[in-house]
Amino acid sequence: YDPEVSYFYVFLVFLSMACLEVIQTIQSVSLGAFFNSISDVSIGGTYLTLLNTLSNLGGTWPQFFVFNLVQLTTIYSCQSDGKSLGSLDCSRSGDQCKERGGSCFTLMDGFYII
DSSP states (O other): OOTTSOHHHHHHHHHHHHHHHHHHHHHHHHHHHHHHHHSOSTTHHHHHHHHHHHHHHHHHHHHHHHHHHHHHHOEEEEEETTEEOOSOOOSSSOHHHHHTTOEEEEEEOHHHHO
């Protein structure tokens, strides 16, 4: 418990999460009803599954690109004893920086840029 965070704030966060869950449920049921209305009766279950899968993929595939873009836009610095060692590779494991006795520091997280 953090004394600086009030119970009112926690209540607002809980209320907003509950409202979001209700709205997502309504949207999911509405989408399922729409898919049911346009599907063929003879292959209804298969077609509904296909439409639902495509709908789910449409919402998840952009995350791959966004997460990689966050990684690409993050700015790192290799430093040793407070001095910059130049533009050594710190983006993945920082092996080049560690070989020269330095440490990688994040100057600007890509999350804030994106």
